[in-house]
Each structure stands twice: as C-alpha cells, then as structure tokens.
Amino acid sequence: MLPAANAAASAVAWSLGGFDETPPTFDLRTGRPDPALFPLVEWRRCMTTAMQTAPGGYGHPAGIPALRRVIAHWVGRSRAVEASPDQVIITAGAQQGIDLVTRLVVTPGRIVAVEDPGYPPAAGLLAASGAQIAPVPVDSEGIVVDQIPVDSSMVYTTPSHQSPTRVTMSMARRRELLHFADDHNVAIIEDDYDSEYRHSDRPLEPLHRLDTQGRVIYVGTFSKTLSPSLRLGFVALPHSLVSHAIALRSLIDWQPPVTVQETLLPFIVDGQLDRHLRRTRKVYTERHQMVTDLVHEGAEAGLLVSPSPSHAGLHITPLLPTGTDEVAVVARVRANGAALGNHVQCWLRHDPPAGLLIGFGATPTARLPAALPALRQALAG
Template identity: 40%
Template sequence: MELHVVINGRKDLAEQLYQQLREAIGSGRLAAGAQLPPSRLLAEQLGVSRKTVSDTYSTLTYEGLLIGKTGRGTFVNAGTPQSEHLQTAPDLACAAQLAKWQALPSPMRHPTRDGTLRYEFIGGATSRNQFPQDEWRRCTQDALRRIAQNSGFYSQPEGLPALRSAIAGHIAFSRGVKCRDSDIIVTNGAQQALDLIARVVLEPGSIVAMEDPGYSPARQLFMAMGARVAGVPVDDQGIQVDRIPDGTRLIYVTPSHQFPLGMPMSPPRREALLARAFELGAIIIEDDYDSEFRYEGRPTDSLQSMDSRGVVTYVGTFSKTLLPELRLGYAVLPPAIHGAVLKAKQLTDQHSSTLPQWALAKFISEGYLLKHIRRCHAVYAGRRERILQRLAGDLSSWFEAVPTVAGFHMAALCKVPVDIPLLMQLARQVEVGLYPLDVFFHDTPVRPGLIIGFGAIETLDIDPALDKVRDILKQIG
C-alpha cells in the first residue's frame, strides 16, 4: 500500500514532502508507531531522488517526529504530540440532535473483556464454554470454500437462500412459525431487524405501544426515530391490550417470555392483541428472543402462527442460542411491509456478511443447532433451578422470583425495601455483577428488584456468588 503524498511540479520537492509528512504526523493520519516506506520505494512512488526523501526523513528525525530503528526501518515517534483542530459538538448546526443521541442511556451494554467480573448475572449473555467450537469451525471452513468459489459480487440484501431456507425450517419445527423462505430477511442481530421495521413504519410523532416494563434498547430506538412511545402495563397474562392507545402504528411485544419479568402472554390476550392491531392498522413486532429454552408446561404457539391478517412481524436472533458476537438475526415479514423493509436493508448495509451466513446455514442444516440447544437446555435448567432454590431459601427474606417458564434470565422482585444501587456497588467489590430492574420501566411505577441472567455464569459459581449477595444484604440491612 502506497503512502498518500502528492508532489506538484518540480520545485521545492523536499519542502513539499517535509510539509506533507509533518502535517500527516501532526494530524494523526500517520499514527504513532506507523512505519514509513523505505526511502528508495517512496522516491520511486513520487518520482523524486532518493536523496530528497532521505534528507526529509533525517530532518523529521532530528525534530523528533520520526525515529530510525536499525535493521527495521523508519517509524513515527510514539511520543509525537498531535495537533488538535477539531470542531466541537456545540459549534455544529446539529448540536441539539447530537445531544439527544448522546443522552440516550445504555442499560444493557455488556462489559468489555477487561470489565467482566468473576461472577456475572448479566442477562442476554451466554457462556463461551457452551459454544460448539469444533462444529462451528468445520462450518466456517466450509463457508470459506464456498466464498472462494463465488463471483465476488455483492450478495442478496435479504440473505443467502441457503440460510433463509434453514431458518424457515428451524422456526417452523421449533416455534410453529408459518413462513416461506421468501418471507425472511437476514439481519445483523435482532436489533437491526427492529431498526429496519421502524424505519419503514414510523414517522416523527408516530405512536409506538410497548410493554412496560419492556426492552429498553427497543424503546430508545423508537424514540430516537422521533416516535412517541406509550408504555402499556403488563400483568400476569401479558400486555394489557385495552390500554393500547388509539392512533398506535407499531406494537412491540415479547409474548413468549416477557422482557424483563418473564411471564408468557395468555392465549386470550394474544387473540385480543391481534384483533386490536387489525383494528388500528398497526404492525406488531413479536420479539421471540430466547423461547427455545423452555422448562415447564406445554410449548406455546408463536403469535405469528396465530396471525390470519398479516399484522405480525416475527423477529428472532441467534445471539442467545449461539454467541452475541455473531450478530445474526432475522425477521419474518408480512407481505404488506416486506418490500419496504427489503429496500431499507439494501440502503442500510447492502447485505449482512456472507461468511457467517454460510457457516450458520450449514450449522443448522447439519443438525448442530438443535443438538446445541438441547445441550444448553440441560445446563440452563440446572442453573435456573439452583437460583430458584436460593430465592426460595436464604434469599427469600429480601426477594421473590417472578414465575417464568422459558429463557435464561428471571426477575427477582424486592419483598422489602432494598437499596439496589448500594447492593450492586458492594457486589462489584467482591466480583459479582448484579443488574437492576428499574431501567426497564417507562411510564408505569417502578417495581424494584434484579434481573438475574444465568446464561453467562457457570453452574458451580452460582452458590458462591449468591452467598456473597446474601452476606451483603445482611450487612446493609
């Protein structure tokens, strides 16, 4: 790769080269530690003498901007100060809009590798130890071979046919979803699916109804698009349909495992929701984020499988069954919005990366995904049972679990006043990551408590971690 330097004419060649290299170093375009081309190669590139380049390098080295390393070459000095001539946000015409985006909270942002605690009860994360590395490696190698045989053109915005076919078969088998391959669009995680649907359905001022408490990243996304989000209370049967306001254009629900409380939506409530959406001319987003893991009772149908009017968009993800870092999700779209969402996907990022798409298509078709889900189900069931036992045992003076039959997180509500921020702070000091429920409430009164994820914590770590939590609770009274 050639260094970007432009020489004009044949006058002051050394001065032109000196000024451009000095500016590139000062602005940070040539980063600290970056290696410069050998003087002979740069001279050939620019059509100047090698002496001109060598003299320039020597001058910059004398000034401390470059450093020569014997046998290795010439590098930008790591201690070189960089000039700052950047526009600040308040000076921009879009300052108010920038401030709105910057003010959005990040309640579900996962910690970095360096910030991860010894015992993590964070929701939405899985244990890397459960990931089927060998099977995924074989599927990735197959994907690389397929890519090597392709034309080199961009792929389809809706996703590879092989993956859409595999997804259609998987969700029909595991969730009873009624769809064809052509109904599916592959996305970069479920969050992009929400973004694409909202882009084509909403305008500034549109009303979005969603469960309250509910999934905060979805609420923030809708609000960032200028929508008015109406928080609709939930009870033990799910969202209270009769409180969805008139004029609602989009309804966001998690009917199989209400986020964050965990109860499933009852069949009568589902029927009422479908009727209400049809009456309003609204689209329902059914976020079925982790219902593959079910521990009690009979499986419930997806809301989409009950939809006879074409108002439900079914959104799923592989972040919960495999790894969040893969960023693979999908949406099953009703005919009315399919074309618009497909165009939005194409304009947003052309298409999702084909390497993980090919790998996942083979992973599903070879039966690895179902095998992995069954293996994880047994692990998560054991973790869930142990946490429930502790909440019903020595932690019962402070918390009670909300009944839940699916997923790999649960909610624990406070039975007595507990200083949750203080509890979280003291827990972090002993390497326990705890997370509050209050960030998921919007309009309805907050019910204090914790969201307890059991996907990322190892089974043998649960009791030592909860012992520490119990001791802190005793300490703070």
C-alpha cells in the first residue's frame, strides 16, 4: 500500500518538476496548455454577460442545469459519450471528479487498480483515501487486464491517451476490460483528460459508450483545453450513483462557482469552444511535430529510444538507453533553465526504465527552437 503522505508529496513533485517558485525559462512540463493561447477576449465577453446581475444565493450542487445540458450535448458530439444532463455533475477539474467517485465507490482498505506507469495525482489521491493501490502494467494496447486483481473494487485508466506512455487502448482491450468489470463487479474511472488534441487519427469509442452495465464513470476536464486555473471539469455518472454524488458534493463544497459556470455556458453555446479547439489544435500539432523530430534525432544518435507512435496529447515520452541516469539528465536540463515532466514518479514499481516526459503545451512555438537545444545538450552529457 502506498502511504498517503508519500503519495501526496510525489504528486506535487511531479507537477512542479523542480521549479517550486521561480518559473523555468523553458517550460517543458506535461499537462500545461499555453496561457498565451487562452481566448481572453471571448472569455471576458462571456464573463461580462454573466456578471450583468449580482451573484445569487446557493446553487445546485451538481451545477447549473443549463450547463449540464450543454455539456451533455457537447461531450456526446465531440467525444461520443452518451449521457443525459442529469448524469452530468460539474466539478473543480478532473481531480475533484476522481475524488468524488472514489468517495462514492471505494471504502478504505479495498483494492483499486491503477496503470503503472500512470498519473501520479490520481494514484496519490486514491492512496490518500485509504485504498490499497494495485499497480498494473501497461503494454502497447493499454492496461493489461489479466493482471488486474480480481478483488479490485475499481480500476482507474486513461484509455484515450494513456498517461504517460501515450498509448491508445485498443478496441479489443477495451472490450476485455469491460468484460472483466462485469464478471467481477468492478467500477471503472475513465479519465479522458486531453482527447480533444488528436493530431491525426480519429479516436476510438470511449469505454463509457461501450459500457452496457453502468460500470464506467467518465471524467472530463477543461484544464488542458482552456486553463487549469479555471478549475472546470465534469463527471458523467451511472444513474445509480447520481443522487448519492449530489448529496456528497453538497457536503464537500456545496457547488461549483456559479460565475465561472455561467461564463462557460455561452462560451460553448456560441461556438467559442469549438473555434478555440480548432485554432489550438493546429498550434499544438506543429509543436508535436517539432518535439517528435527532436526525439527521432536523439534516437538516431543513440541518446533516446523512440517511443511507440502516438498522435495525441501535449507530451512525448521517449525512454533513455539502458544504464542512463534519468535523474542526472533531468538535472542537466534544469541547469539549462528548462523544466521537464517527472517520468520516474509516474511509476509505482521499484525498477522503472529511465525515460523523459517532454511537454510542449506551455512553451510558445517561436521559443521551442531555443528550448530544444537545452534538451539536446543535456542528453549529450
């Protein structure tokens, strides 16, 4: 079992990447969109409209009904998730959604299976809840289902774009996981954290759509598409959990901030979110190609091991040659003013392969040509 205090410290270290207060010259950490791409004018216009009247009293713990309807429609159109408005609960980012679900379906001491490597903040949260964490390997098709403990109460997975390996779970593996869940009465959290940013191929159907038994809880976020500072996300729950989730949410923080919800509502309805995604997808696709080229150059020089092909997300995860000191490489990169994601802390096993987490969301395209040489120099030693 992973101690809660260690899990929390690991998640913080993974997020900050060694830069606690002073921002890096080049931010190559993962999961960070470019603040310069935020649609400030459009967002301000929507917020101004939302503030035409004074804030009211307490709102609904699940979020304002109009936004729940709009998100249910939008996630159905954009991600093929079939959920009615009353199944949608607005959360403060994906992390609160995971926390809410964990409190609902996992009792302390029960086993929760997580991908290894995986997403440290989720593993840390689950451990802090008192769950026993069962690390499950990931291969080229996703989480290895036949290594999930049969007495697990829940599985946490990132099938659209596995964090951090970038693997897309195959359709066969998705069906295998759902059959496992049905056979052993297991809940599944499907964390779809950045599937909007696919650079070429089309996404497969989400687990939530394939699920016929109400076992999948779908978690979405606007942290990667808009900004993590907004703290906007949502969960799509099975009908059996909705009333319990609303009651629990009311005990935690009662409701999401109404003004931010009322800003997001017209932002989606008026098509601003779709336009923003089309614009930023082009930008991130260009950056993805620039970092991919660097990784291929490093592989040809024997400094990196090329990762499996992936065409989604805001990071790339190459491995380092056997025997390379990952910590030393990251320290050299940091000495050059650049911050990387923390690859080693994505692993729960004690002998993980050395690798790098290279994010390209936060560094402007014009600055990447200056940032990448710092990485090349660190790799060359």
